[in-house]
Amino acid sequence: MASITIRNLDPEIKEALRKRAAHNGRSMEEEARHYFAQMAAPLAPLPETPVAASVTVSDPSSQTLAGKRICLIIGGGIAAYKCLDLIRRLRERGASVRPVMTNAATEFVTELSVGAIANDIVFSELFDREAEHDVGHIRLSREADLIVVAPATADLMGKMSHGLANDLASTVLMATDKPVLIAPAMNPKMWDHPATRRNRKTLQDDGIHFIGPRAGEMAESGEAGYGRMAEPLEIVSAIEQLLDDRPKPLAGKKIIMTSGPTHEPIDPVRYIANRSSGKQGYAIASALADLGADVYLVSGPTNLSRPHGVNVVDVETAREMHDAVHQLLPADAAIFVAAVADYRAASEADEKIKKEKGGINAIALTENPDILASIGNHKTKRPHLVIGFAAETQDLIKHGASKLKRKGADYIVANDVSPDTGIGGNTGVMGGDRNRVTLITKKKNDAWPEMSKKQVAQELAALVARQLVTTKV
Known part of the structure; x- marks a missing residue:
């Protein structure tokens, strides 16, 4: 097969590759290898709002x-x-x-x-x-x-x-x-x-x-x-x-986070999962680290670059995520952004389940551990601040408020992920770069306007800072 070099590409393709490489925190050569490895389609223009979670550097125009x-x-x-x-x-x-x-x-x-x-x-x-x-x-x-x-x-x-x-x-x-x-x-x-x-x-x-x-x-x-x-x-x-000499209000604070999906094996090939990309969680981890926090991010499988200055613990299943979070206790705050699979296969097949006439009648499921509830209701090591996320397709406030009570959380960040009333389409919340959330507490519901996931992360990090600096921890 013939080989190519970056300098031999058409100027338009080379420019698109350069922008996408910077956008994803890679060299142009690595970005090209990434696309070929994934058998991706020809390079498409970048979205207007960059994916903050996968890039841990500033916008050059900000003169940082x-x-x-x-x-x-x-x-x-x-x-x-x-x-x-x-x-x-x-x-x-x-x-x-x-x-x-x-x-x-x-x-x-x-x-x-x-x-x-x-x-x-x-x-x-x-x-x-x-x-x-x-x-x-x-x-x-x-x-x-x-x-x-x-x-x-x-x-x-x-x-x-x-x-x-x-x-x-x-x-x-x-x-x-x-x-x-x-x-x-x-x-x-x-x-x-x-x-x-x-x-x-x-x-x-x-x-x-x-x-x-x-x-x-x-x-x-x-x-x-x-x-x-x-x-x-x-x-x-x-x-x-x-060289960042800004005030660090979260310096000395330990924060545990979860992000991304979990993969629950059915057999050696197949698994149960969801559409979460991990972008919002990674953006929040970066924002908290930017304010000086010692962040431990327990991450399910994603394709995102690790946020700089964040301690990342890689897991695959809900049970692994549950165990990792509990091993990291105690902490000043815990934020649960991960879209954890509620159920897993009751038994994982040792061999690939073969396709047969009539198909598979049923896969027996069993419930996964509830990570948020186990921390929000922890008897001895509950963090001073517990924040959960709720992705809903209907009755956003009702389901979010119910989750707040059941899980023992201080805040629930609820977002509408339905294609009709949420931020739907190819740039939807799950996998997209923008979000629209409602912050639910026992006393009130605060609907935030639609913004980039980076902006949501910065607003939430500022909220965490206000809570922890005014609370004796």
């Missing part, structure tokens, strides 16, 4: 890094090419980027291309007469708000952990008094090597921040595993969080 100065140290690995996109993403958000390149890095990308995109001088030599007339390595290490190392090779990590300073990059890192974020990138065997593991622990103990690496295919043929550098948008998100 305006006035921030980043010293970017580019190490000598094949992933160095990603730094060109990283620089562009940072500058889109208002940051200035001062590049420092190791000699090995110049073998992968040129100083000319890095300097052109950064719109700044590229520094690479420790003993540069012009740069060092005012002790340049000290100035570079101190004038930035953050030092970012991407890619952070095994060699650079080794130098950092052992305090070596024999080139400009390692000297800047030794001389800085600013936070340092590294994005490791190396062969999986190198990442798993005992020496690298020791260096990682040392750097973590020293307060160095990490983003990645991720699992995937390596540049070397036949090599795969943990070692791929985090994507530029992931690194941007980590930088935004490190």
Whole structure:
């Protein structure tokens, strides 16, 4: 089969791919692989409102890094090419980027291309007469708000952990008094090597921040595993969080969340599930983490990127979700967004149930544990704030109020998912990017206007913050 490269695509397709890759937090190459793997249709235009839950970075137009100065140290690995996109993403958000390149890095990308995109001088030599007339390595290490190392090779990590300073990059890192974020990138065997593991622990103990690496295919043929550098948008998100000096009203608060569907096996091939995408829950987890909360997200199967700064526990079934939530207690708050399957097969077949004449007469079902009720009515470890979600197709307020009482919740976030009166169609609540909810309490019902799921998440996170800061927990 013939191979293709991104640069050979038609300009319109290439632009659509670039937008969708940014939208989903992937590189263009990964986005293309994702579509081919899923046998997807040709790229379609993005919806007007981006899917907030699957992307954990800001809109570039929001200038989230305006006035921030980043010293970017580019190490000598094949992933160095990603730094060109990283620089562009940072500058889109208002940051200035001062590049420092190791000699090995110049073998992968040129100083000319890095300097052109950064719109700044590229520094690479420790003993540069012009740069060092005012002790340049000290100035570079101190004038930035953050030092970012991407890619952070095994060699650079080794130098950092052992305090070596024999080139400009390692000297800047030794001389800085600013936070340092590294994005490791190396062969999986190198990442798993005992020496690298020791260096990682040392750097973590020293307060160095990490983003990645991720699992995937390596540049070397036949090599795969943990070692791929985090994507530029992931690194941007980590930088935004490190430089975010806004008040964090939920700092020190532990919040348990559930999101996504559950899959209840019938046989090794089939399962009972629902249409939940997990987008709303992931958006809420991101919003809570953005306010400083220590968020534990128990997630059913989804295709979403993990929210940065959120502890994700992957589960498949309702019973696994129930057990994971209870193991995470105690907590200050618990928010149950997951669309948990109410029933499961009473017995799971060991072999695939074959199609026979007359079909399957019946599958015996049994009830799944009620996770929300088990926490809302917990005798000893009930969180101070318990919020449940209710997706209804009729009698929204009536069913939501009944659920509030039965489950022992403080709030029920009810939404109409019917195709007639809810936000129906292909962009419906379940799988779509928008939502319209009603907040139900014992005293009143508060109908919120239709908004993006990101906006719903931000409003709900603000509500949680108000509740927890005014309650002694």
